[in-house]
Amino acid sequence: MNKKDLFEFITAFADNEILDPIIRNQIETLIEKDPECKYEYEIQIGIKNLLKKSCFKVEMPEVLKEKILFSIRNYKTSSLQNLLENIKLSFIDIFRSKSFNLKYAYIFFIFFFFSIATFFTFRFYSEKIDKFSFEEIKENYYDPENYFCQAAQNFKLILEGKLSPQIICRKPDQLKSFFYSNGVAYEIFIPYVENWTLIGGVISETKGKKHAHFIYQTKNDNLIYVYQVSKDCIEKNKTLKLSNKLMNYLKKHNYISLQKNSFYIYAFKLNNNYTIAVTNENLDESNNKFKDLVENERKFKL
Amino acid sequence: MIDLIFLMFSKFGKNKDYLYSEFEKEVVPHANALYNFALRLVNDPDEASDLVQETMLKAYRFFDKYEKGTNIKAWLYRILKNTFINEYRKKTKEPGKVDYDDIENFYENIKASEVKGDHYKEDIFSSALDEEVAAALQSLPEDFKTVIILSDIEGFSYEEIADFVDAPVGTVRSRLHRARKMLYAKLYKYAKNKGLVNKKE
Numbered sequence: 106m107n108k109k110d111l112f113e114f115i116t117a118f119a120d121n122e123i124l125d126p127i128i129r130n131q132i133e134t135l136i137e138k139d140p141e142c143k144y145e146y147e148i149q150i151g152i153k154n155l156l157k158k159s160c161f162k163v164e165m166p167e168v169l170k171e172k173i174l175f176s177i178r179n180y181k182t183s184s185l186q187n188l189l190e191n192i193k194l195s196f197i198d199i200f201r202s203k204s205f206n207l208k209y210a211y212i213f214f215i216f217f218f219f220s221i222a223t224f225f226t227f228r229f230y231s232e233k234i235d236k237f238s239f240e241e242i243k244e245n246y247y248d249p250e251n252y253f254c255q256a257a258q259n260f261k262l263i264l265e266g267k268l269s270p271q272i273i274c275r276k277p278d279q280l281k282s283f284f285y286s287n288g289v290a291y292e293i294f295i296p297y298v299e300n301w302t303l304i305g306g307v308i309s310e311t312k313g314k315k316h317a318h319f320i321y322q323t324k325n326d327n328l329i330y331v332y333q334v335s336k337d338c339i340e341k342n343k344t345l346k347l348s349n350k351l352m353n354y355l356k357k358h359n360y361i362s363l364q365k366n367s368f369y370i371y372a373f374k375l376n377n378n379y380t381i382a383v384t385n386e387n388l389d390e391s392n393n394k395f396k397d398l399v400e401n402e403r404k405f406k407l
Numbered sequence: 408m409i410d411l412i413f414l415m416f417s418k419f420g421k422n423k424d425y426l427y428s429e430f431e432k433e434v435v436p437h438a439n440a441l442y443n444f445a446l447r448l449v450n451d452p453d454e455a456s457d458l459v460q461e462t463m464l465k466a467y468r469f470f471d472k473y474e475k476g477t478n479i480k481a482w483l484y485r486i487l488k489n490t491f492i493n494e495y496r497k498k499t500k501e502p503g504k505v506d507y508d509d510i511e512n513f514y515e516n517i518k519a520s521e522v523k524g525d526h527y528k529e530d531i532f533s534s535a536l537d538e539e540v541a542a543a544l545q546s547l548p549e550d551f552k553t554v555i556i557l558s559d560i561e562g563f564s565y566e567e568i569a570d571f572v573d574a575p576v577g578t579v580r581s582r583l584h585r586a587r588k589m590l591y592a593k594l595y596k597y598a599k600n601k602g603l604v605n606k607k608e
Contacts, residue, residue: 113577116584120558122565140522148518151532152587155594156559159540165442165459173460174435177467178427 111135112145119149245348246365252345253381256332257368259309259318260383263330270305270320280306280319288315291335294376298394300324314344327386336377347379355379360399362388373399430470434463437483440561444484447556448491450545462487481567488553488571507585514592531591531598543593551586558583 117123118132135142245253262268272283277295280303284293287308295303301321309316316338321329338344339352351372354361360373364387371382375398382395441462445455465486466473473482521527544552553572557563558579565583569576 113580113584116587117565117580120565120583122580141518144518144522144528147528148591149584149587151528152590153559155532155535155540156544156555156590159535159537160447160544160560161537162439162443163446165439166456169442169456169459170435170438173438173463174431176460177430177464 111142115142115145116149119146119153242348242351242361242363245346245351248346250346252332252334252339252347252379253351253370253372255345256330256381256383257365257370259332260328260330260368263320263328264385268307271307273305275303277303284308284317289317290315291337291378292376293317293333294378294380295319296375296394296398301329301394304328312342312344314338314342316345323384323386325386327384329382329384329386329388331380331382333375333378333380336374336379339379360396362396371395375399426470427467430467433473433479434466434470434483437480438463440480441483441487444556444561445487445491447544447560448487448552450541458487458491461490465490478567481563481571484557484561484563485571507589510589510592511585514588517592517595527595527598531594534598534601535594539594539597540590543590543597546593547586547589551582551589554579554582555586555590 114123114128114132115136118129118136123129123132132142136146137143242253245251246257248254249258259268272280274280274283277297280295281293283306289308298321301323304320304322306317306319309318316332316334318330318332320331323329334345339347340356351361355372355374360371362369362371364370367385369384369387371384371388373380373395375395380395388395438459442455442459445458445462446452449455449458462483466483469486473479544555547555550572554568557568557571558565563571565576565579568579572579574582
């Protein structure tokens, strides 16, 4: 063994890394007898102890720890990249798996393809626009705090002349400005509909939240009253009541229509807002623009 | 076939909250050690903070790849070292190259004199200030600095260090041996400047 190797073994001895007892004894003897070996050993052990003593550990700043954990928690909930990475890695793992076999892979991908196709087919057909009967949602109709009930009552008041528009205007943008400047705090969607003329709007207040209402006139001189509220108002804050059944149905971008006495009521979700339209004109398939809007939006979401 | 499907869906089925709580339990206790290691590698608290943050985020992203029961500290240190090499080093200059032959010659001279009769070792070890030790450590070439930190400050075994720096155990032993000699030579110079050793050296 040359000197260089010997000195490196002395380093390993100082670090208690020599497991062979014979070599250990030999090095120990050399350290005792040879001053140069002793010197090497003392330098190695001396520096080792000095570093242990001098390089004390510092505490990681608590703010930094919190910051890191916050970013990890945030990463956990928001990272699409992570999901894609997982998908990629899952496929890689399958190909690397010992049990991977091309025959199984074909079966798996055929199964996978049909599952996806079935899912979308089922989703498309199961969410067909439906017509509800009054009986199915009547619980919404008699509670004054219910969104559905309020919409029907307001329309009744309009027809009786007891509720008039606060602003008369024909332009959707102008009406929106009126709503926003008077405290309506969500984005309002006022559709432009051919052959319907916008008349004006009203702002109401429920539990401190302001809501937008607007009215159209059809070419047959009938009125279409629209009550539009934000998603949060129904789903989170529950400022206005709506039965779970109806809410869950509308949540999936569905549209319902029903007739109660001489009123025709249409409820749907449009651009993240819950919307109820009440009219005294039966909007049949050919002139029901709400239905077209909802269908378009639903296709887009799919 | 079943195990393939299971393998595929087990990836998606892993509960994210469970993953986070496991991460918190396994990784967070090592955050201080990671911070200290980063601090010694970059010698700047701000850069060390960035390095630790990046390391922990990567550790979280790949936490489901970590084999439970294996050495998590070594796994984390490896991520930190790779992050340091790949990202931090891009931004900073390469550390100045040290001519090891010069240091070796200098060390051999000190040794010759000390073995003959002048014993300064004890004085040098006892008089070295913490700042001087830190500065000497910082001035070492990166490969040497890494092994000496991992061995003498963090207490890893040769095998763990070899795994960590992706080099054979013999290389780790050799680097460690030379790193300590370099440190001693540097501390000797500090001591000489303070008049603790023979000025003629």
